[in-house]
Amino acid sequence: MAGDSRRAERSVEQTLGHLRALDSASMEHPARPLTLEDLYRQQRMRMVRLAILLVDDPATAEDVVQEAFTGLYRNWSGLRDARAALGYLRTAVVNGSRSVLRRRKTAREYQPPHQADARSAESLAMLTAEHQAVVAALGKLPRRQREVLVLRYYGDLSEVEIAEATGVSRGTVKSTASRGLEALQKLIGD
Incomplete structure (x- = not known):
């Protein structure tokens, strides 16, 4: 296990080190201070590769780099020097x-x-008017009350089974069912 971990670390280190070396070899080192255009020309692909390694999508990586250069352009005058x-x-x-x-x-x-x-x-159409009223009233109940009543009366589940299915305690199932039946009665009565 530790050998696999070291092997994976070496592999990552070699791959990323190789990419870093390629990027470093292609960089120019001008005598004059860098302009934003110089920086874009020299660093854009390196930054895109960095972003690809982070987000794993070339198009998104290019968008990220473009946004970074846009932010740099907006703040260019506030930089300490071009090296920053x-x-x-x-x-x-x-x-x-x-x-x-x-x-x-x-x-x-x-x-x-x-x-x-x-x-x-x-x-x-298969439901009587009374049943239609119950179904319509169920749709107006809060989510948890509707779930508990449907699981109890349609799913024919016990309080324990409902508690497991909904992730609440058995006591919460009992009180929710009670409040749901009261609310349902009011909705049907109206």
Whole structure:
């Protein structure tokens, strides 16, 4: 296990070291101070490769780098000297990549609120008017009350099974069912 870990570390170190060496060899070292144009020409691909390694998507990496250069352009006059620009740029690419990854994570974790399926005309036609009123009233209950009542009376589950399915305590199932039945009675009565 430790050997695999060291082997993986060496592999990563060699690969990234090779990329770093390639990037360093291609950099120019001008005698005059760097301009933003010089920096763009010399560092753009290196920053794109950095961003690709962080976000794992070339198009997104290019967007991140473009945003970093745009920010650098806006703040160019506020830099201590042109040599500080590279550090600013690198930090902007890393922070931009982090933002992309946070947005991805948030998007993956988002679950839209449950949308009740519309009942088919056939299924509603088969229900009596009283049953239709109950189904309509169930749709107006808060989510947890609706879940508990449906699991109990449609799913024919016990309080313990409902508690496991919904992730609440048995006591919460009992009180939620009680409040749900009261609310349902009021909705049907109206």
